Amino acid sequence: MGVVLGNIIAIYRRELQSYFASPLAYAIAGIFWLLSGFFFLVLLVGPQGYIQLAAIADLQGQQQGIPVPPIDVADIFLREFLGLIGSLALFILPILSMGLYAEERKRGTLELLATSPVTNWAVAVGKLLGVLTFFTTLVLPLLVYELITLSAASPPVPPAIPLLGHLGLILLAAAVLSLGMFISSLTSSTILAAILTFALILFLWVIDAIAKTVGGGVGEALGHLSLLKHYSNLTRGIFDTSSLILFASYIVLGIFLTAQSIDALRFQRS
Amino acid sequence: MIEVEHLSKSYGANPAIQDITFSVEPGEIVGFLGPNGAGKTTTMRILAGYLPATTGTAKIAGYEVHQNSLAVRQRIGYLPETPPLYPDMTVEGFLYFVARLKGVAAGDRSVRVGAAIERCNLQEKRYVLIRKLSKGFRQRVGIAQAIVHDPPAIILDEPTVGLDPRQIIEVRNLIKSLAGSHTIILSTHILPEVSMTCSRVTIINRGKVVAIDTPDNLEASLVGAGYELEIDSDAAAAQQVLQLLPGVRLVESIPSLDAGTLTNRACLRVISEPGAEPGRDIVTVLVGMGVGVYEMRRTRATLEDVFLKLTTEEKLDAALPSESESIVSGEAD
Numbered sequence: 001m002g003v004v005l006g007n008i009i010a011i012y013r014r015e016l017q018s019y020f021a022s023p024l025a026y027a028i029a030g031i032f033w034l035l036s037g038f039f040f041l042v043l044l045v046g047p048q049g050y051i052q053l054a055a056i057a058d059l060q061g062q063q064q065g066i067p068v069p070p071i072d073v074a075d076i077f078l079r080e081f082l083g084l085i086g087s088l089a090l091f092i093l094p095i096l097s098m099g100l101y102a103e104e105r106k107r108g109t110l111e112l113l114a115t116s117p118v119t120n121w122a123v124a125v126g127k128l129l130g131v132l133t134f135f136t137t138l139v140l141p142l143l144v145y146e147l148i149t150l151s152a153a154s155p156p157v158p159p160a161i162p163l164l165g166h167l168g169l170i171l172l173a174a175a176v177l178s179l180g181m182f183i184s185s186l187t188s189s190t191i192l193a194a195i196l197t198f199a200l201i202l203f204l205w206v207i208d209a210i211a212k213t214v215g216g217g218v219g220e221a222l223g224h225l226s227l228l229k230h231y232s233n234l235t236r237g238i239f240d241t242s243s244l245i246l247f248a249s250y251i252v253l254g255i256f257l258t259a260q261s262i263d264a265l266r267f268q269r270s
Numbered sequence: 271m272i273e274v275e276h277l278s279k280s281y282g283a284n285p286a287i288q289d290i291t292f293s294v295e296p297g298e299i300v301g302f303l304g305p306n307g308a309g310k311t312t313t314m315r316i317l318a319g320y321l322p323a324t325t326g327t328a329k330i331a332g333y334e335v336h337q338n339s340l341a342v343r344q345r346i347g348y349l350p351e352t353p354p355l356y357p358d359m360t361v362e363g364f365l366y367f368v369a370r371l372k373g374v375a376a377g378d379r380s381v382r383v384g385a386a387i388e389r390c391n392l393q394e395k396r397y398v399l400i401r402k403l404s405k406g407f408r409q410r411v412g413i414a415q416a417i418v419h420d421p422p423a424i425i426l427d428e429p430t431v432g433l434d435p436r437q438i439i440e441v442r443n444l445i446k447s448l449a450g451s452h453t454i455i456l457s458t459h460i461l462p463e464v465s466m467t468c469s470r471v472t473i474i475n476r477g478k479v480v481a482i483d484t485p486d487n488l489e490a491s492l493v494g495a496g497y498e499l500e501i502d503s504d505a506a507a508a509q510q511v512l513q514l515l516p517g518v519r520l521v522e523s524i525p526s527l528d529a530g531t532l533t534n535r536a537c538l539r540v541i542s543e544p545g546a547e548p549g550r551d552i553v554t555v556l557v558g559m560g561v562g563v564y565e566m567r568r569t570r571a572t573l574e575d576v577f578l579k580l581t582t583e584e585k586l587d588a589a590l591p592s593e594s595e596s597i598v599s600g601e602a603d
Contacts, residue, residue, distance in 0.1 A: 021399075117340050
């Protein structure tokens with residue numbers, strides 16, 4: 001067991017180290033932080049932002065003398081913001097996962113991994129943990145300025161709600177990255193891996209809508225597979241075990257398929 | 271140390287290797303020689319546990335490479351055809367990574383990495399990114415990663431390909447220095463490499479083993495040594511007489527080097543039976559006939575002749591031995 005853990009750590013450290021040396025990682029971090037900061041400002045204090053909207057609603061209520069229903073700005077803002085970040089992640093995650101195995105195949109380093117005393121799934125787990133750590137690093141600064149903003153809300157927002165939302169975001173990312181890792185293990189073209197992963201998660205994102213048109217038992221079953229539905233539940237602060245299980249299943253499935261596909265690769269390779 | 275028995279591998283309907291059997295004793299360097307596409311890389315990959323064989327078994331240190339894959343992987347160092355390197359790592363960082371991957375204990379890592387760097391002469395590139403290294407240094411890093419965990423068996427797939435002559439000599443010396451404490455199997459299509467580094471050679475062609483022996487024995491026995499003569503008489507007459515001598519397999523006329531200036535000279539090539547030394551008799555007979563001998567030169571087959579013969583399926587008698595001194599540095603495909 002200690003050996004396996006040592007192997008996972010070795011792979012994990014190499015993955016993390018490669019992000020420091022990769023211009024792609026810096027570009028992605030820059031774009032992610034720029035866009036998320038932009039969304040944050042626009043949603044919160046922009047001309048169409050929620051503070052402005054609430055203020056206008058208040059003003060109209062006062063002028064017309066009708067009491068308006070109170071708006072929970074903090075809650076709506078958080079939900080909308082995390083929804084936007086989720087959509088942004090949709091574009092960023094395939095780029096993060098595309099090279100996980102495709103690069104190894106292209107460089108021939110897969111031959112090193114496959115002939116070292118390491119199991120395929122230990123490699124997959126190490127890689128997934130590495131890329132997930134990178135994504136978590138991208139998300140952490142957002143959490144900091146959200147908490148600062150939310151601390152000014154009255155009534156106060158319990159910190160568990162944004163934390164749960166971010167946990168959801170990271171679980172979502174883990175699920176997508178795990179499936180993306182599997183797709184990356186199928187090809188030595190990073191671009192192809194990115195496109196296929198994007199198509200797959202787009203499908204899993206909107207499967208809810210497809211499920212509604214199908215209807216019936218099949219529709220319901222499909223609906224449960226939706227990433228968006230479970231993610232938005234978590235961002236609302238709804239802690240549902242079924243969401244956790246769904247994300248965990250995607251993660252395990254991705255790791256399992258990756259290990260299998262690397263094994264299969266060794267059998268068919270010419 | 272390495273035992274390969276009746277190993278076959280097919281890709282779909284195409285057989286890559288067929289019924290390959292050989293063994294490597296501990297501490298030995300065995301060359302695996304064959305033209306491109308003969309199945310060298312396939313065999314190496316099976317030995318390293320990267321590919322499964324279709325039929326047959328391969329054992330390293332007593333462990334079957336496919337069934338006991340993890341046990342074998344701990345005991346081998348493997349340099350694939352293209353060195354498996356991460357361009358964004360430094361030489362030292364990469365070797366630490368490989369050491370960790372191969373299960374070198376934490377306390378031994380710095381010693382092992384240091385030893386591998388020294389052995390492969392990488393001291394000056396220790397902290398350089400692999401991306402910035404030249405082809406020769408990359409190849410050395412590839413060898414360093416194969417020996418960093420001090421494995422009992424080392425598998426090198428074309429270790430000198432793409433290197434300049436000086437680097438080739440360095441790599442060969444490095445490989446020779448590893449013998450004794452390590453068992454090495456290396457594949458190559460460069461002939462001098464085998465005669466210079468290996469104690470035994472396995473020649474394969476189209477997926478089949480065509481010869482296993484020491485380089486010296488292969489050169490001596492398979493083609494046979496011979497002589498080249500320059501005489502001042504009619505070639506046909508001398509040929510007839512020499513043909514009858516014991517120990518002579520074949521006598522043929524070859525074009526004279528200076529045929530234009532000296533018209534009364536003829537050149538002959540005599541090929542002797544393996545192990546026979548008819549040189550003394552040849553001179554005696556020629557002098558007895560009153561033929562003047564201007565030059566007599568002993569020739570030996572090189573490994574290249576052996577290789578070409580074995581891999582091109584020519585008739586044995588049509589073989590032309592060439593001078594033993596000739597330095598063959600080209601690549602025979």
